[in-house]
Amino acid sequence: MTVTTTAFAGENGAVMASLEKDRSSLKRKTVSAPLHTETYEYYEICGSCERDLLDQMTRKAVMWHDGVKYDSVTSWKVKWDYDYDRSSHACSADSFRMTVNVIYRLPKWVRTGDVPQSLVDKWDAYMKHLMTHENGHGKIVLEAADEMTRAVAELSPAPTCEDLDRQVKTLCRLRLKKLDDEQKRYDESTSHGILQGALFP
Numbered sequence: 001m002t003v004t005t006t007a008f009a010g011e012n013g014a015v016m017a018s019l020e021k022d023r024s025s026l027k028r029k030t031v032s033a034p035l036h037t038e039t040y041e042y043y044e045i046c047g048s049c050e051r052d053l054l055d056q057m058t059r060k061a062v063m064w065h066d067g068v069k070y071d072s073v074t075s076w077k078v079k080w081d082y083d084y085d086r087s088s089h090a091c092s093a094d095s096f097r098m099t100v101n102v103i104y105r106l107p108k109w110v111r112t113g114d115v116p117q118s119l120v121d122k123w124d125a126y127m128k129h130l131m132t133h134e135n136g137h138g139k140i141v142l143e144a145a146d147e148m149t150r151a152v153a154e155l156s157p158a159p160t161c162e163d164l165d166r167q168v169k170t171l172c173r174l175r176l177k178k179l180d181d182e183q184k185r186y187d188e189s190t191s192h193g194i195l196q197g198a199l200f201p
Helices: 019-027 050-060 117-153 161-190
Strands: 002-008 035-045 073-086 091-109
Touching (some): 035 050, 035 117, 073 161, 091 161, 117 161
Parallel strands (some): 035 091
Antiparallel strands (some): 073 091
């Protein structure tokens, strides 16, 4: 399951600049790979049998906007910033920088006392498959960030830097909307990870 939050960061102002200069500067623009970080958040559950663990997850799992609780959730925060390459007739983006933080919220079984090894094995296999599913969500986010970075680098010079800001914001927001749709399709195609083995017990 996924959620997206976005933020825009950029300079303000409208300065005119030279199309000739901008055409040449397009060839030497700095294109940096997105800076990617991951955060892991856990909600603790306890118990010594399958029923205990399921009951705890049912109570503590994340309620999504569709009214369904999910064992795990992947969310992300996206920020971008860039410099202006200005001349007398145009403005283009340079050194576009995108920062992506992918947040995984997962169950964590706190074991107390003796528990059957068969239950431990079943839980470990479940968590492995659960992370495979959630990492798939993370991969989709990073692919979208790469695409946005390349797309901004390929933008033609704008008449003013204000126009450029609007173009960058529109481009990124449209791609993030596409990202939401891709994440929904991923969940549908994997039945929220069940078809990848992320089902307990």
